[in-house]
Amino acid sequence: MSNVDLERQRLSARLKEYRKLARMTQKELADKLGKAQTVVSSWEIGTGCPNANELPAIAKALGVSISDICGQTDTKSGDKELLDAYHSADKVTQRNVRLLLGLTDNVDYMTKGGDVICRG
Numbered sequence: 001m002s003n004v005d006l007e008r009q010r011l012s013a014r015l016k017e018y019r020k021l022a023r024m025t026q027k028e029l030a031d032k033l034g035k036a037q038t039v040v041s042s043w044e045i046g047t048g049c050p051n052a053n054e055l056p057a058i059a060k061a062l063g064v065s066i067s068d069i070c071g072q073t074d075t076k077s078g079d080k081e082l083l084d085a086y087h088s089a090d091k092v093t094q095r096n097v098r099l100l101l102g103l104t105d106n107v108d109y110m111t112k113g114g115d116v117i118c119r120g
Helices: 003-021 026-033 037-045 052-062 066-070 077-088 091-101
Strands: 108-110 116-119
Touching: 003 037, 003 052, 003 066, 003 077, 026 037, 026 052, 052 066, 077 091
Parallel strands: none
Antiparallel strands: 108 116
């Protein structure tokens, strides 16, 4: 197996793992990305590979970083628990977490009730 094939296999496994941690089906992820479910399936089984310009949208949809998807970070079991908690949270809490981590360009800070309390 070539290095390229091995890396594609690892990428496929990470995409599937992060999708499952996000509690999404392939169809749900595909819909968020404006893709067909078969495209996401091909990424996960290694017959296809997302383009580099698609990685930011994939990372955002899964609530992880591009580095996570590319295998440049090591996700430990505690991190998986945090990701699971993040994906179990309501949308406003998820948004606030993304703001705190700098994973979004939107700078409206919201309370749990949904009121904007600060605009950047």
